[in-house]
Amino acid sequence: MTILADAPLLTPAQVGELASSLDGLHGRVLKVIDRLQKDVEARKKDIASRWKSAPGVSAGDLARFAQNETVAAVRQIKDNSKAELDKMLKEAGPAHARLIAQRPFYDSPVKVLSRASLGDARRTEYLNQLAYAGPAELGHMAQVAVATQNVPLAAAVLSLLDRMPSKDRPVGPAELAHAMRLDDFLKVQEYIKLGDVRLQGILVAIRTWTAGKSNPLDTVQLAMRERGIDRDLIGGGDE
Known part of the structure; x- marks a missing residue:
C-alpha cells in the first residue's frame, strides 16, 4: 500500500x-x-x-x-x-x-506537526541548537513548546524524537503532537x-x-x- x-x-x-x-x-x-x-x-x-x-x-x-x-x-x-x-x-x-x-x-496530529513551519528559519535554528540534545533536554523542550504553543520548536523536537530509538524518547511523538492541539x-x-x-x-x-x-x-x-x-x-x- x-x-x-x-x-x-x-x-x-x-x-x-x-x-x-x-x-x-x-x-x-x-x-x-x-x-x-x-x-x-x-x-x-x-x-x-x-x-x-x-x-x-x-x-x-x-x-x-x-x-x-x-x-x-x-x-x-x-x-x-x-x-x-x-x-x-x-x-x-x-x-x-x-x-x-x-x-x-x-x-493524525503528528503528520500536521511534522510539516508545520517548514521553511521557517526558527524551526531550522531550533534543529541546529538541539542537534546534540539528550533525552532530558528534549523532554524539557517538548514541555516548553506545549506550554508556550511554540509550533516551530515543537516541530523541531518532533523531528529529533523521531530519530531516537523508542526506548530513549522522553516523550512520544504522538503525545507531543496531541498536546500541541494544533488548529490546523x-x-x-x-x-x-x-x-x-x-x-x-x-x-x-x-x-x-x-x-x-x-x-x-x-x-x-x-x-x-x-x-x-x-x-x-x-x-x-x-x-
Whole structure:
C-alpha cells in the first residue's frame, strides 16, 4: 500500500471552503425540496377543492377521482424535479470527494506537526541548537513548546524524537503532537465531519422527497452526527 496520495494537499482554509460549499448546497437542496413540497400541498388543495362536489357524482367516485388526479400531480412534480435535484447531487459528490481526499494528510496530529513551519528559519535554528540534545533536554523542550504553543520548536523536537530509538524518547511523538492541539489538525477534523454530515443530509433529503416518507433511523443518525461537530471551532452552519 502506497503512502503517496494523488490528491493535492489543501490548506485548512481550502478544506473549510469545501465544507462550506457542501454546507451551502445542503441548504439549497432543503429550500428546493421545501418549495416542491409546497407545490404538492397547493396542488392537493386545488384538486380537493375541485372535486369537493359535482352534480350526479357519488362521494365515493369524487374521492377516487381526486385521489387519482392527486397521485398523477404528485408524480409529475417529482418527475419534473428530478433534473434539478440530480444536478445538485452531482455537484455534491465531487466536492465531498475532494474533501475526504484530505484525510490522509490530516488523519493524525503528528503528520500536521511534522510539516508545520517548514521553511521557517526558527524551526531550522531550533534543529541546529538541539542537534546534540539528550533525552532530558528534549523532554524539557517538548514541555516548553506545549506550554508556550511554540509550533516551530515543537516541530523541531518532533523531528529529533523521531530519530531516537523508542526506548530513549522522553516523550512520544504522538503525545507531543496531541498536546500541541494544533488548529490546523482540529479544524480539518471538524470540516470533514461537517462535509460528511451535509452529504448525508443531502442524500437523505432527496431520498425522503423521492420516496415520500422519511426513515427515522436516518434522522436520528443525522442529528447525532450534527451534535458531534464543534461549532465553536469552525463556526455555524447554514441552518
